[in-house]
Amino acid sequence: MFCFRSPTEEFADGYPSDETWHGYINNNDRVLLKTIRYTSPTSAGAECIDPDCTWVEQWVHRAGPREKIYFKPEEVKAAIVTCGGLCPGLNDVIRQIVITLEIYGVKKIVGIPFGYRGFSDEDLSEMPLSRQVVQNVHLSGGSLLGVSRGGPSVSNIVDRMEEGGINMLFVLGGNGTHAGANAIHNEVCRKRRLKVAVVGVPKTIDNDILLMDKTFGFDTAVEEAQRAINSAYIEAHSAYRGVGIVKLMGRSSGFIAMHASLASGQIDICLIPEVPFNLHGPHGVLRHLKYLLETKGSAVICVAEGAGQVRYADFLHKTNATDASGNIVLGDIGVHLQQQIKKYFKDMGSTADVKYIDPTYMIRACRANASDGILCTVLGQNAVHGAFAGYSGITVGICNTHYVYLPIPEVISYPRVVDPNSRMWHRCLTSTGQPDFI
Numbered sequence: 001m002f003c004f005r006s007p008t009e010e011f012a013d014g015y016p017s018d019e020t021w022h023g024y025i026n027n028n029d030r031v032l033l034k035t036i037r038y039t040s041p042t043s044a045g046a047e048c049i050d051p052d053c054t055w056v057e058q059w060v061h062r063a064g065p066r067e068k069i070y071f072k073p074e075e076v077k078a079a080i081v082t083c084g085g086l087c088p089g090l091n092d093v094i095r096q097i098v099i100t101l102e103i104y105g106v107k108k109i110v111g112i113p114f115g116y117r118g119f120s121d122e123d124l125s126e127m128p129l130s131r132q133v134v135q136n137v138h139l140s141g142g143s144l145l146g147v148s149r150g151g152p153s154v155s156n157i158v159d160r161m162e163e164g165g166i167n168m169l170f171v172l173g174g175n176g177t178h179a180g181a182n183a184i185h186n187e188v189c190r191k192r193r194l195k196v197a198v199v200g201v202p203k204t205i206d207n208d209i210l211l212m213d214k215t216f217g218f219d220t221a222v223e224e225a226q227r228a229i230n231s232a233y234i235e236a237h238s239a240y241r242g243v244g245i246v247k248l249m250g251r252s253s254g255f256i257a258m259h260a261s262l263a264s265g266q267i268d269i270c271l272i273p274e275v276p277f278n279l280h281g282p283h284g285v286l287r288h289l290k291y292l293l294e295t296k297g298s299a300v301i302c303v304a305e306g307a308g309q310v311r312y313a314d315f316l317h318k319t320n321a322t323d324a325s326g327n328i329v330l331g332d333i334g335v336h337l338q339q340q341i342k343k344y345f346k347d348m349g350s351t352a353d354v355k356y357i358d359p360t361y362m363i364r365a366c367r368a369n370a371s372d373g374i375l376c377t378v379l380g381q382n383a384v385h386g387a388f389a390g391y392s393g394i395t396v397g398i399c400n401t402h403y404v405y406l407p408i409p410e411v412i413s414y415p416r417v418v419d420p421n422s423r424m425w426h427r428c429l430t431s432t433g434q435p436d437f438i
């Protein structure tokens with residue numbers, strides 16, 4: 001009976017703890033998922049399942065240390081793997097998982113190099129981890145272990161886990177990585193019936209995982225994007241009929257572009273994948289740009305990489321090419337915008353001085369800021385508490401400011417996207433002053 005998404009009743013002996021210490025989470029503690037009770041579907045931002053906006057209580061497990069633990073620490077061999085693209089805070093999470101495992105008394109802790117690939121590539125070997133190794137890793141960005149896309153099949157991964165005696169696996173990654181983690185969980189638990197815990201920590205700079213307030217690294221990315229936006233503003237503002245373009249990450253979700261635009265207060269046009277727009281025509285982006293140059297003298301555009309390419313339009317006529325993980329390879333919307341803007345003004349016998357800034361990797365290849373550092377710390381600790389409590393096939397997150405365990409399938413059933421009817425998108429529109437481009 002090892003296939004659980006809640007703590008087992010079979011506890012390791014000898015590790016219950018001080019009953020006078022009220023620092024433990026009761027296994028029945030729960031956190032409420034949705035905290036607003038909407039009166040009508042017309043209330044701003046309402047998410048209703050029926051016209052009466054019937055309120056459905058949804059409770060999730062509260063994260064944290066349990067008094068009784070399921071694994072004997074001396075029998076644990078824990079592994080950590082980081083997959084997908086980089087994200088500020090990966091090293092903070094790795095560090096905290098290692099430190100917390102050591103506090104539980106775990107002696108065998110390893111890192112799997114370069115994502116899931118590290119399970120299959122003969123040239124790559126496990127990296128022994130200890131507090132000493134990870135002590136200062138959070139001071140730099142990236143991942144101590146390395147990351148990659150693509151990699152071996154789930155059964156290969158589980159074969160290697162069995163061979164290596166790994167019985168606790170911490171998986172740091174986004175939607176794709178979590179799909180993999182869930183498949184690993186199903187293989188070890190349901191098929192092979194091994195006593196193994198697979199626990200995820202959501203890593204997505206795009207903030208595209210469901211049900212969570214936010215994911216680590218997102219705040220840092222938004223903050224880092226400010227520098228690019230400010231540079232674009234200064235360039236545009238100092239040029240004769242200057243136009244600044246900043247492209248930010250977001251394959252299918254425009255959260256970084258929306259939040260960075262809102263934070264800066266310097267953006268005139270924000271374009272995200274979730275909101276349709278035309279470039280040409282009476283309501284198009286170019287016409288508005290002309291108006292901005294005539295009235296303000298300059299303009300700054302913030303565009304998410306997936307804007308105009310996924311969902312509503314395909315301005316770049318993308319191929320069906322995919323990366324090693326199966327993600328669609330997008331064209332460069334920033335370059336396309338730059339070309340279209342130059343041509344538009346040239347064709348009308350006018351001019352625009354267009355400066356394009358692409359800080360794509362600069363906003364994620366940096367160390368986490370203080371608030372992300374704290375988030376990483378708590379998530380890392382809770383991942384270890386969850387594994388020791390006997391959870392598997394779960395991931396950790398922050399919901400309504402509380403830390404929780406969520407079943408992986410629930411958070412990756414589809415990517416979280418910006419709701420064009422949300423108050424946050426409307427706040428962004430208020431800040432930019434842009435019209436509908438349709």
Ligand SMILES: Nc1ncnc2c1ncn2[C@@H]1O[C@H](COP(=O)(O)OP(=O)(O)O)[C@@H](O)[C@H]1O
Nearest residue numbers: 083084149150151173174175176177179180325
């Ligand atoms: N549906 C899936 N099932 C199993 N593994 C997957 C799945 N999708 C992606 N992966 C694996 O997860 C890893 C990371 O996926 P990727 O999409 O690149 O990044 P992210 O996890 O950040 O979304 C890759 O090694 C990829 O092979």
Ligand SMILES: O=P(O)(O)OC[C@H]1O[C@](O)(COP(=O)(O)O)[C@@H](O)[C@@H]1O
Nearest residue numbers: 084085086174204205206249250251
């Ligand atoms: O160039 P890379 O390494 O594939 O990363 C680019 C991708 O990283 C992201 O920011 C995040 O992607 P993941 O969550 O899959 O790591 C995407 O929006 C973007 O397309």
Ligand SMILES: [Mg+2]
Nearest residue numbers: 174175176327
């Ligand atoms: Mg992905």
